[in-house]
Amino acid sequence: MDEVSVRISSDLDLVRAREQGRVLAGQLGFTQSDLTLVATAISELARNIVRYARRGEIVLRQAEDGGVPGIVIIARDEGPGIPDVNRAMEPGYSTAGGLGLGLPGVRRIMDKFEIVSEVNRGTVVTVTKWKR
Amino acid sequence: MAVPILKQGPFLIASIQSALTDTDLVQLRDALVGQVGSYRSRGVIVDVTALDVLDSFASRTLRDLAHMVRLRGAETVIVGIQPEVAFTMVRLGLTLEGVATALDLEEGLFYLDQKLRSTQQEG
Numbered sequence: 001m002d003e004v005s006v007r008i009s010s011d012l013d014l015v016r017a018r019e020q021g022r023v024l025a026g027q028l029g030f031t032q033s034d035l036t037l038v039a040t041a042i043s044e045l046a047r048n049i050v051r052y053a054r055r056g057e058i059v060l061r062q063a064e065d066g067g068v069p070g071i072v073i074i075a076r077d078e079g080p081g082i083p084d085v086n087r088a089m090e091p092g093y094s095t096a097g098g099l100g101l102g103l104p105g106v107r108r109i110m111d112k113f114e115i116v117s118e119v120n121r122g123t124v125v126t127v128t129k130w131k132r
Numbered sequence: 133m134a135v136p137i138l139k140q141g142p143f144l145i146a147s148i149q150s151a152l153t154d155t156d157l158v159q160l161r162d163a164l165v166g167q168v169g170s171y172r173s174r175g176v177i178v179d180v181t182a183l184d185v186l187d188s189f190a191s192r193t194l195r196d197l198a199h200m201v202r203l204r205g206a207e208t209v210i211v212g213i214q215p216e217v218a219f220t221m222v223r224l225g226l227t228l229e230g231v232a233t234a235l236d237l238e239e240g241l242f243y244l245d246q247k248l249r250s251t252q253q254e255g
Contacts, residue, residue, distance in 0.1 A: 011153040011154040011155055012153050014153065014154070015151045015152075015153055018151075018185055019151070022184070032216045033215075033216040033219050033220070035216070036184060036185065036214075036216040036217060036219065036220045037219075037220050037223070039184060039185045040185050040186075040187050040220045040224070043185050043187040043189075044187055044188060047154070047187070047189060091225075102188060105188060105223075105224040105225065105226075108223060108224065108225075109220065109223050109224060
């Protein structure tokens, strides 16, 4: 399994997506702690999709860098987009009454974090975790 | 999936069996906050041993549950947070501030017993 896509449109899909992430990262030999980090990051990203865009997808992809395996998580939606991405990355910022730990938290627990968002077009968050 | 809630003496024990959706967690919160009244319970134990993810939503819902139960006059203790879940929560800055935690069900019952005893002595 090199790539898997999970459609996200309800909170049940969050559970499915993080289970898939756990399976893929498990096949790559991630530690228990890192499996939990990956599953939690997927949970946060998928919830943002449900909460702000209602539907989208989580793509899980195997990666490699100099022989080190990793997992790439792409959270994609065609929702309202984020008007101020920099502000959304500040701890404590949230527009849906959450803790605001979503995106900054995900960035903290992953090795690589990229976000592209366009108002009225959607948001793509791409994060990578390498095997330790 | 509904979480079974067992009544044991003055306490309610919610034993989570598998991964929960956000909706399940909110239902559990509301059920416990309600049943504290119908059973006149003094304490609530939420066993999260089976949860492999406690993200920002789950942490917030558990914290809300504990605070709501306290406003109803009972104590809550969260038991069974797994080591790797604790690791992730710390990395995310999710602290469950103001919420009692214990290693497992046995320690949770001990904690609530002590609490109940100290209130009875005061009263």
